[in-house]
Amino acid sequence: MSWVWIGIAVAACFCLKLVGLLVPERALSHPVIDRVAQAVPVALLGALIAIETFTVHHRIVVDARAIALAVAGVALWRRAPFLVVVVLAAATAAVLRWSGLAG
Amino acid sequence: MVERRMPGSGRERAAVLRNAVGIGVAVGTYGLSYGAMAVSAGLSAWQTQALSLLMYGGSSQLALVGVLASGGTGAAAAATACLLGIRNLFYGVSLAKLLRPRGAGVLPTAHLISDESTAMAIGGASPASARFAYWSTGTVVFLCWNLATFAGAMAGSLLTDPKSLGFDAASSAAFLALVAPRLRERGNQLVFLLSCVVAVGASTVTGSGLPVVLAAPAALMVLLIPAERSPRPDAKARVSGESSDGRKVNS
Numbered sequence: 118m119s120w121v122w123i124g125i126a127v128a129a130c131f132c133l134k135l136v137g138l139l140v141p142e143r144a145l146s147h148p149v150i151d152r153v154a155q156a157v158p159v160a161l162l163g164a165l166i167a168i169e170t171f172t173v174h175h176r177i178v179v180d181a182r183a184i185a186l187a188v189a190g191v192a193l194w195r196r197a198p199f200l201v202v203v204v205l206a207a208a209t210a211a212v213l214r215w216s217g218l219a220g
Numbered sequence: 221m222v223e224r225r226m227p228g229s230g231r232e233r234a235a236v237l238r239n240a241v242g243i244g245v246a247v248g249t250y251g252l253s254y255g256a257m258a259v260s261a262g263l264s265a266w267q268t269q270a271l272s273l274l275m276y277g278g279s280s281q282l283a284l285v286g287v288l289a290s291g292g293t294g295a296a297a298a299a300t301a302c303l304l305g306i307r308n309l310f311y312g313v314s315l316a317k318l319l320r321p322r323g324a325g326v327l328p329t330a331h332l333i334s335d336e337s338t339a340m341a342i343g344g345a346s347p348a349s350a351r352f353a354y355w356s357t358g359t360v361v362f363l364c365w366n367l368a369t370f371a372g373a374m375a376g377s378l379l380t381d382p383k384s385l386g387f388d389a390a391s392s393a394a395f396l397a398l399v400a401p402r403l404r405e406r407g408n409q410l411v412f413l414l415s416c417v418v419a420v421g422a423s424t425v426t427g428s429g430l431p432v433v434l435a436a437p438a439a440l441m442v443l444l445i446p447a448e449r450s451p452r453p454d455a456k457a458r459v460s461g462e463s464s465d466g467r468k469v470n471s
Contacts, residue, residue, distance in 0.1 A: 134330040163399065193400045
């Protein structure tokens with residue numbers, strides 16, 4: 118990633134924070150805006166999870182990553198701490214690949 | 221449990237500082253993961269650290285790295301990071317009332333906006349304690365995030381084959397941990413499933429991280445499901461319990 122794009126992203130993210138502090142409160146307080154704004158991260162994170170787990174170079178692939186994600190899901194359901202969830206998922210994928218059970 | 225209504229300003233401040241350090245440690249575990257994933261996705265250690273210092277937004281940074289790791293362009297990564305930063309716009313609106321920043325003070329106030337600092341400020345019993353909670357939490361979390369990023373980037377640089385250690389799977393697990401608390405709401409469940417389908421479908425035809433951006437309008441589907449409870453600000457939900465278990469932090 119080039120420094121130019123990093124600079125643009127940094128500037129844009131800072132502007133979002135700054136504008137929030139500066140705009141009049143009424144400009145953004147509407148229940149519809151509020152709900153959509155809260156759902157945007159859900160959509161983006163869902164998309165990232167799906168792409169990182171089920172695709173390889175424009176192809177749909179189910180492999181060790183899907184099993185690792187399932188393990189992470191169970192760990193989260195059992196209210197495991199963040200680091201435990203991440204390490205469990207990585208270890209699952211690593212073991213499956215190392216043992217040759219899944220790619 | 222986050223203590224926030226201790227009588228007496230000395231005890232209240234001590235409680236706020238204790239919470240801030242606890243949150244900082246939890247954020248550190250995110251920072252470690254971010255640092256290690258960023259260098260294995262191809263960012264240099266300098267770029268990894270610069271993002272933590274200057275962008276300073278956990279989920280924006282992790283998403284940027286995620287797009288790069290899946291072969292996306294810098295433009296797609298930057299766009300995704302900005303979309304995840306939209307949340308901070310709304311935090312700013314809530315914080316402006318509480319903190320009333322003046323003059324140039326608005327710049328550092330803006331920079332330290334995060335899920336954690338907002339949650340702690342909203343939890344403050346009075347304007348003075350809100351300000352103290354905001355600045356102490358903001359500073360501690362900023363330091364922890366950056367120190368952990370550095371440690372993670374150094375550790376990540378030593379790895380020769382991140383995939384053999386399951387790093388690609390760790391990244392999805394991190395995103396799932398970020399989104400999990402929001403999936404209790406039915407509207408969000410619908411958005412989540414639809415965005416997964418749209419992104420995977422789009423990735424078979426277009427590349428370069430674009431599918432993630434294309435999935436963003438799926439958020440509009442939340443409007444099809446009536447709100448279950450009166451919508452409450454994200455940050456307040458977090459104060460009531462999710463920031464203290466170290467799981468739902470710095471998203």
